[in-house]
Amino acid sequence: MQNLKGKVAVITGGGSGLGRELALRCAARGMKLVLGDVDEAGMQETLNQVKALDASIESATMRLDVSKLDQVEAFAALAKSRFGGAHLLFNNAGVSVGGPVWMNTQADWEWVVGVNMYGVAWGLKAFTPMMIEQGEGHIVNVASAAGWVNGPSMAVYNATKHSVVAMSETLALDLRDVGAKVGVTVLCPAFFPTGIHDSARNRPADMADTLERSAIAEERAAAIKAAVEKGRIKATDVAEMTLKAVEDDQFYVFPHRKIKELIKLRAAAADAETTVFDSMNP
Numbered sequence: 001m002q003n004l005k006g007k008v009a010v011i012t013g014g015g016s017g018l019g020r021e022l023a024l025r026c027a028a029r030g031m032k033l034v035l036g037d038v039d040e041a042g043m044q045e046t047l048n049q050v051k052a053l054d055a056s057i058e059s060a061t062m063r064l065d066v067s068k069l070d071q072v073e074a075f076a077a078l079a080k081s082r083f084g085g086a087h088l089l090f091n092n093a094g095v096s097v098g099g100p101v102w103m104n105t106q107a108d109w110e111w112v113v114g115v116n117m118y119g120v121a122w123g124l125k126a127f128t129p130m131m132i133e134q135g136e137g138h139i140v141n142v143a144s145a146a147g148w149v150n151g152p153s154m155a156v157y158n159a160t161k162h163s164v165v166a167m168s169e170t171l172a173l174d175l176r177d178v179g180a181k182v183g184v185t186v187l188c189p190a191f192f193p194t195g196i197h198d199s200a201r202n203r204p205a206d207m208a209d210t211l212e213r214s215a216i217a218e219e220r221a222a223a224i225k226a227a228v229e230k231g232r233i234k235a236t237d238v239a240e241m242t243l244k245a246v247e248d249d250q251f252y253v254f255p256h257r258k259i260k261e262l263i264k265l266r267a268a269a270a271d272a273e274t275t276v277f278d279s280m281n282p
């Protein structure tokens, strides 16, 4: 989708990190914004930053839990009633929890799968028919390098991000099958600085964290936090690369080029059939 000016961008998880930067990059292109997040104060801060950039940008926000289909449908209805539709959807909201996998609780799985997997599925279900009918649209699913290569202590997150890559590829094929003029991009970044390592700040009380962490799990969590904080590519760069990919109708986006090397190494490990591939220690 080339000319984004005046079009409607819908962003889940628009109250922090990448979602906020996507909002700012869309605003810089003159798009209208529809933001959804469980963090209402975060969304307000995003809008403050948008207004500081360009006070004329039109926007709407909704307190949204993406794991609930009825709420995502209401979010799509908001875009339709307020701005007549949605041209660009970012299925961006995401959360993370540590492992090891045999210790993860049912609540860990339900929370992270709810946001990262069902959140994307419900976004596709609520918005794709609108875009097909409009005859124009583009969907960006925010996966991760963790959708391709696996490190320790992240089984729940890794499983959900592999599912986002799978849904994105299948979505693109399904849209091609029906000749729809709706583009798809799957974003697969490695670590970059945001609030993701502190996802528990928005964890619902009825899915509280009861996992007792071992010393090794604490060590892994500290290593992941450090990797996120030290990421050299910033959220604003990832957002700009994503917008360029939309404008170029590019499907896969790997902001960190080294991930493509890791994917090849994983394929080589699979070809050799002997030892598990460790993305943290390739």
Ligand SMILES: NC(=O)c1ccc[n+]([C@@H]2O[C@H](COP(=O)([O-])OP(=O)(O)OC[C@H]3O[C@@H](n4cnc5c(N)ncnc54)[C@H](O)[C@@H]3O)[C@@H](O)[C@H]2O)c1
Pocket (backbone or CB within 6 Å): 012, 013, 014, 015, 016, 017, 018, 019, 036, 037, 038, 039, 042, 064, 065, 066, 067, 092, 093, 094, 095, 115, 142, 143, 144, 145, 188, 189, 190, 191, 192, 193, 194, 195, 196, 197, 198, 199, 202, 228
């Ligand atoms: N930061 C990284 O290193 C990294 C790497 C790869 C992929 N990602 C992905 O980027 C996306 C954005 O995350 P981020 O890094 O900006 O983290 P972040 O924590 O800064 O932002 C995530 C946003 O999602 C919102 N959110 C959480 N649960 C929600 C729910 N149930 N419904 C709606 N919104 C909800 C949060 O309130 C927050 O505003 C996620 O999908 C994440 O998995 C991040």
